[in-house]
Amino acid sequence: MLKSMGILEREDLKELKEIANSVMEKIENGDKEAGEKQLIKIAKTPNYFIREELGRLLAIYPKQKKMHYTMKKFLTHKYYGVRATAIFYFYNRYISTPEKLIKILEITYKETPWETESVIFELWKRHSEVMKVEMLKWIESEDSQKRAISFHGMENIANKDPFYILDFIGKVIDDETTDVQKKITHVLTQVARSKPAECYPYIREWLLNSNDIRYKTIWISMKKLTNIITQKSRREKSHEFVLLTQRTINDWKDDSDKTVAAIGKGLAKLLRR
Secondary structure (H helix, E strand, O other): OOOOOOOOOHHHHHHHHHHHHHHHHHHHOOOHHHHHHHHHHHHOOOOHHHHHHHHHHHHOOOOOHHHHHHHHHHOOOOOHHHHHHHHHHHHHHHOOOHHHHHHHHHHHOOOOHHHHHHHHHHHHHHOHHHHHHHHHHHOOOOOHHHHHHOOOOHHHHOOOOHHHHHHHHHHHOOOOOHHHHHHHHHHHHHHHHHOHHHHHHHHHHHHOOOOHHHHHHHHHHHHHHHHHHHOOOOOOOOHHHHHHHHHHHHHHOOOOOHHHHHHHHHHHHHHHO
């Protein structure tokens, strides 16, 4: 019997493969009702790994015509696990055609956010050029949840294209939504850790004439970066990052702009602790 939680073992994978084959045969051979019923029963599981593997197995089955329509329908199913399985199905079908996959995520991001974020993360890794174009559309959405998810996994291009990320952040730096602010903070700290020389001039520019929301977002981000320096562990703490962060804080505390100077002085106190 398949486990309700945890990574799948060899026997679990074997059993799940047999179930997937049974489901596919029923659906493709005309017994759609029985096949879908069996699929729903398995996909309702709380086990993420079962849903992920089941979606993959269904996607690689040779015949796909009828299964495709079933899984498209299941993207909006009432059970979370069924919707999640359908996402993994389309991920495996469309990973080489990202534009198609992004259209699927337009359907799923709101009601199945965790799996949507998982796929978004992989897309930033594999198809960053496509994502650069498509996520600029998402960031303009009136839906704050969609705007927040657009950031997920963007740190994958921090080394390769920090300026894209910084310009992207600049479009929503004043976003009042907590989820978006958290995403900005996360991605901004990742960029600064890998590309501090490129990042800190942008942050200073954002501080000029900043409102309370922007100031808070930048303060939290810079506080996290400063705390990384003060940690005893050297893990993921490059010499360039430490040197440039310390120098930036020292320059900011004497800045002619009072807002920049205020945050510089606050960060300098954290360094002296």
